Amino acid sequence: MKAECLEAIDAAKSLGANYADVRVIEYRREGVALRNGHPCNLASGQSFGAGIRVIVNGAWGFASTNQVTAASLKATSARAVEIAKASAQVKKQDVRLAPKPPVEDIWCTPFTIDPFKVPLEQKLGLLLQIDTILRKNPAVKVASAAMQFAREKQWYMDTDGSFIVQDLLRSGAGYSATAVGNGEVQIRSYPQSWGGNHKCMGYEIVHAYDLLGNAERIRDEAVALLTAPACPSGRMDLILDGPQLALQIHESVGHANELDRVFGYEANYAGRSFMLPELHNRKGGFKYGSPIVNLVADCTVPGGLATIGYDDDGVRAQRFHVVQNGIHNEWFTTRETAPLVDREVSNGCNRAEGFNNIPITRIPNLSLMPGEWEYDALIADTKDGIIMEVNKSWSIDQMRLNFQFGAEIGRVIKDGKITGIVKNPNYQGNTPEFWGACDAICNQDHWDLWGVINCGKGQPGQTAEMSHGGAPTRFRGVEVGIRG
Ligand SMILES: [Zn+2]
Known part of the structure; x- marks a missing residue:
């Protein structure tokens, strides 16, 4: 990938860029979500592409492509340069970048278990067990449980002499119970709301929180909130x-x-x-x-x-x-x-x-x-x-x-x-x-x-x-x- 990055950078320089950087990104994600026991989002996706940022005449230009080939990267550099030239006509002042040392490095998220290698049945199995506990009380009308994983591999190069490869991994899991009754709708989530907790680590995050062990408490609290007094003021x-x-x-x-x-x-x-x-x-x-x-x-x-x-x-x-x-x-x-x-x-x-x-x-x-x-x-x-x-x-x-x-x-x-x-x-x-x-x-x-x-x-x-x-x-x- 270094050769392709270099093509992009050289093309930008030869077209008049004072600064240029290229980021090539390979992205993979997987989502597994259950709603009331039914899979509602079994999504997996992938993308691959490059973004090129340049400074010409003191102004930024940016262009991207999902074709990571030498020819396409060169054309994308040319587009970024054109955009920078156009924005330079309306600039208020020249972009000035703080200095930084050039670096060649590789950085990876440390992890123990690759979530993309854990079978889907295992993930669904755990979410189903949680779902069963959450819906044991009929006052719980909606039980949601989900896991999400993403892996992002990046190649970065700039005209200041850096070439950096990064391999990032994010994993997360969580669930919520929504109870309805007594004219109220109340929700409880674990380990936190908005889709659970997520960290840069592997599938081990699923074991790090006692997801199963807390399901009964979360369900009971959602139901108890229906008849709980209002917050004092x-x-x-x-x-x-x-x-x-x-x-x-x-x-x-x-x-x-x-x-x-x-x-x-x-x-x-x-x-x-x-x-x-x-x-x-x-x-x-x-x-x-x-x-x-x-x-x-x-x-x-x-x-x-x-x-x-x-x-x-x-x-x-x-x-x-x-x-x-x-x-x-x-x-x-x-x-x-x-x-x-x-x-x-x-x-x-x-x-x-x-x-x-x-x-x-x-x-x-x-x-x-x-x-x-x-x-x-x-x-x-x-x-x-x-x-x-x-x-x-x-x-x-x-x-x-x-x-x-x-x-x-x-x-x-x-x-x-x-x-x-x-x-x-x-x-x-x-x-x-x-x-x-x-x-x-x-x-x-x-x-x-x-x-x-x-x-x-x-x-x-x-x-x-x-x-x-x-x-x-x-x-x-x-x-x-x-x-x-
Ligand atoms: Zn924000």
């Missing part, structure tokens, strides 16, 4: 579990720190950001949270959906604090945006969906670092509070500042003891105030990575994956139980 202490915390991180820290949103280049899908450079540059820094809040971007963490060797600028995966001891430290940058905030180099957040999209600034894996607390001790320490588990709904304003999020189930805490469950729990807050109210975080034993597989952004729209790590975390005096 008022200010109280709020404990978020890992999956709900992941959504909180994604929406109020992740999207708020994409530098293209900060500068207004990207505003789709609810999107600019309050986190402006003038806030960051304040004397003493900008207080994003309490001193125990450490939010770390890490594309090297094992299992993360954005765990890669290199991003689509060919920049090495990195670990850095977005918020350190409560103070804002860094945004997500690319080779193009890093210079805009006087950073010498990119921190590696440029990623594209597939071969036929241009890379854009993406949230990397982003996690709240664990604290010291045992979960039982945290509950015992809470006088008047509520635990919210697994995300159900979200809404956040254009500046990523004011939000209202809902979870599947709430558990009321009175004087250090869980007294019962409540339905439709939700809470609202303001980003820095909310993170500023964070006063206790559970320890590493309670910490896990929660995958987001459907983060939409851009025009034309692209989907990206990333993970957010978190352990149960307490926020003091949060407004909960807002009536909609």
Whole structure:
């Protein structure tokens, strides 16, 4: 593949490109999904193609092809150059890329069991067992159980001297039970909502969560929510579990720190950001949270959906604090945006969906670092509070500042003891105030990575994956139980 990549790069250079990169991507996916015992999505798909990005006269051009041959790659380079020349006529300023070292490397997702070698009957067999347990109570009207796997092999080359081969593997599984009755519809999911949990690993993720062992509890909770009292309303202490915390991180820290949103280049899908450079540059820094809040971007963490060797600028995966001891430290940058905030180099957040999209600034894996607390001790320490588990709904304003999020189930805490469950729990807050109210975080034993597989952004729209790590975390005096 190196020879084909070189053809594309040389063609772009000879047509006047000052910079060019080519990404050849071979993609394979498999989905297995059951709805009420019937296969509803047995999908497998494959794609193969190349995307070529060039800079000519200070402007970007991009073109892609699903014919990975020398002739087609040359023609695609020529098309990318034409597009760049056209966009150069309307450019506001020349694109300037932060420097990076040339690299030749191979990077692969570590895994134990290749999911594409596990027989379909075995996958369906487990999902059917789960389905049977979930539908044992007739109040459960919809039982969904699914697995998804994707393998992406990438060859990357650029005019700055890099040639990188990556072989990425993602796996995920999960289920939900929807109960209907008493004028209510209630859902419970495991291990999290929106299709289960996904990680960059092999089929071993299916064994990592006790999928079967939790099915009865999930079913019973969905049914119990039908007759559960409503979430109390008022200010109280709020404990978020890992999956709900992941959504909180994604929406109020992740999207708020994409530098293209900060500068207004990207505003789709609810999107600019309050986190402006003038806030960051304040004397003493900008207080994003309490001193125990450490939010770390890490594309090297094992299992993360954005765990890669290199991003689509060919920049090495990195670990850095977005918020350190409560103070804002860094945004997500690319080779193009890093210079805009006087950073010498990119921190590696440029990623594209597939071969036929241009890379854009993406949230990397982003996690709240664990604290010291045992979960039982945290509950015992809470006088008047509520635990919210697994995300159900979200809404956040254009500046990523004011939000209202809902979870599947709430558990009321009175004087250090869980007294019962409540339905439709939700809470609202303001980003820095909310993170500023964070006063206790559970320890590493309670910490896990929660995958987001459907983060939409851009025009034309692209989907990206990333993970957010978190352990149960307490926020003091949060407004909960807002009536909609
Ligand atoms: Zn998103």
